[in-house]
Amino acid sequence: MRSEQKKRPEQKRARERRPHRAPWHGTASKAVLYLLLAVLSIPFVYPTVWMILAAFKPAHEIFATPPTLFPEEWTLDGVSKIFTVTPFARQYLNSLYIAVIVTVVSIVVCALAGYAFARIRFPFRDGLFLVLVSALMVPGEVTIIPIFRWVSQLGWMDTHWPLIILPIFGPQCVVGVFIFRQFFLSLPAELEEAARLDGLGRLGIFARIAFPLAGPAIAAVAIMKFLNSFNMYFEPLIFLRSEEQFTVGLGLTQFQDGYGEPMYSTQIGATALTVIPILIVFLFAQRQFVEGLARTGMKG
Structure with missing residues (x-):
């Protein structure tokens, strides 16, 4: 003492x-x-x-x-010529509504798939996930011909359906599934055990516990899906024909004068308008985006 x-x-x-x-x-x-x-x-x-x-x-x-x-x-x-030379306002709205639909539906689909691969044990789970991830190694240019024939047979040419369906269920969705899987792997098992004691099933646990906690993963996937869909150029170039159906990426190439020369100041002004939605989305979700990417590699 x-x-x-x-x-x-x-x-x-x-x-x-x-x-x-x-x-x-x-x-x-x-x-x-x-x-x-x-x-x-x-x-x-x-x-x-x-x-x-x-x-x-x-x-x-x-x-x-x-x-x-x-x-x-x-x-x-x-x-002053941005909205008069071409139907750029219509093309802008086309890109916006396609990007919003793709983002919302992709979050739900990727979250469900990521939760299944992370928390549900079923035969060949790891092998199926490996096959799913290997789809990222296949370039889109390799599969565009069979996809083009498939879209043509369905009668979806010059429509927005292929621009909505392909990003949601195609190889572009794999990254979102991976991010959600890694996030759900980091959740403690005690949460699910407590939920089962309260009488919740798998879907109830996902909807009421796992998904509400996945804010960082949702923000990361939302920014990536919105950015990729809004800036899409290759797929619209293949599937769209009429100017009214064009997206922003194709619309920016249509600003030409009577002699076929590019209208540079008009193109630059239209390009500046296309940056606004992406900046707004990123500014509101940047913290969750960084946190979601950081937590992706926490547990595998």
Whole structure:
């Protein structure tokens, strides 16, 4: 007891002798860190800012050497033609509603498949999952011919059905299944045991416990599916024929003048509009997106 009493004053004096950090020390460190991050972000932010401002430039300024960021001569000629030269508004809505449907349905399908591979034991489970993952190694260009014949036989040419069905049930869905499987593997088994004691079945456990907890995985899959579907170009090029059915990717290639020359400022302005939905989705779900990807490799 006496030794402990002697140690206490010594520990108190040692704490008093420790140098106290000035209150400005933490603020200065944060300021330097933010400044460094701002400088490092320039190569990523500059192209987007240039693209937005280039929509208000005449054509000769877009190709000026050296390039300039702000227009010397502001003009609305290019921006005013975005919705008049082609049915770009209709094409924009086509891409939006296709991306929303693909994202919502893919989350449900991938979550169900990921939960089955993670929490349900059935014959050849691991072998089937290996076959499923191996589909990622097959390039889409290899399977496009049989898919084209299949779509043609179903009468889906020049419709949006192949752009909705293929991303949901095709090889593009495998990554989503993998992310959900890895997330559900990390859930403690005690949750399922407690749910079974309450009388819940497999579907009830998934709908009321597992799926509501999978927020990070849902955000990660949602961003990837929305981004891939909204920016789709190869599949619309194969399956669509009429301008009214075009998506944004094909619509951007149709801005041409009477001589067949590209309308660069109009194309750039339309391209800037296509970035807006992706930025909105990512800004609202970026934290869950990073967390979902981080938890993907926690348990295998």
